Amino acid sequence: MNKKRFAFRSILIFVIAQAAWFSLLGLWIYRYISSHVILSKVDDSLSAQIMSKGANIFTLVFGCVLFIAVSMGMSLIFRNLTVQYKLTKLYDDFLANVTHELRTPLASIQLHLETLKGRNIPLPKQKKFIDIMLKDANRLKRLIDSILEIAGLEQKKAVYQCRVFNADAVIKGLVEEARIQFKLPEEAVHIEGHADCEFVINKDAFKILIDNLIDNAVKYTKNQLRIRVVLKCTRKKLIIEFADNGIGIAPKDLKKIFKKFHRISHPDVPNVKGTGLGLYWAKEIVKYHGGKIRAVSQANGAMFRIELPVYYVSKKHYLNRLLKSKKRMKF
Secondary structure (H helix, E strand, O other): OOOHHHHHHHHHHHHHHHHHHHHHHHHHHHHHHHHHHHHHOOOOHHOOOOOOOOHHHHHHHHHHHHHHHHHHHHHHHHHHHHHHHHHHHHHOOOHHHHHHHHHHHOOOHHHHHHHHHHHOOHHHHHHHHHHHHHHHHHHHHHHHHHHHHHHHHHHHOOOOOOOEHHHHHHHHHHHHHHHHHOOOOHHHHEEEEEOEEEEEOOOHHHHHHHHHHHHHHOOOOOOOOOOEEEEOOOEEEEEEEEEOOOOOOHOOOOOOHOOOOOOOOOOOOOOOOOOHHHHHHHHHHHOOOOOOEEEEEOOOOEEEEEHHHHHHHHOHHHHHHHHHHHOOOOO
């Protein structure tokens, strides 16, 4: 509530300040025109020094320039404050989401450890508890790793060891690994087309990309999940279309969803949790590999279109540089 009040107050102050400036300018122009008319009528009775029209016009023009400069400066200041306010809000939301994501597995680990410490638990159940704690610990590790790796990509410190792969075999293999990892039935994922071309990627990074897309589909699908992956190659591009039957993406959110910390709120899935980094991370990975990703509006569900350069046909210098790079950061 305080933030809304602050935003409203800032906008109100800006509007009042601009209104005051424009009122002053209007009064100034009116004064100049009135004086000019009066002086013109008594032109013969005034000396040339008083009737220096050139000086008056210069003063008016220079004053208008100063006024425009001040108005633009105020507009820029207001815009920067607005951007800062939005970033602060996104950061607060991110902290709240990360806190929740950290607290849940930590609470689970703590509960199981306290149970093991305070009670005489049979060995089979102890093993079950340990498995649960390991799963929660891995969840924490993945969250921390994702934050560190995104920071590395942003600062251009993350350098992957890339190799040339056959696109068809790698993509189909990674999609199948992700299907098993997310415990989806075979009929939930359908792959169409072929991509009989080569591309340059880091396989671990590309797995993260596929995992994030499937995780996003799982979170935002109410009914039985259906994922459709279409592969095709043109002369210069490898194209991957990834579609699901979830709640879809509103046209106004098609570009926003790739922004850091941005999360879609929808009444059909009100309890979706996350950090708002998944699709942002996916975009950074695709960008690192010389490609681009965009969301496409469709009647049902969401669809993402990924384009990557085909090896030795497109972006030769960039891809060769990726092949020569060595991974300096390990997450």
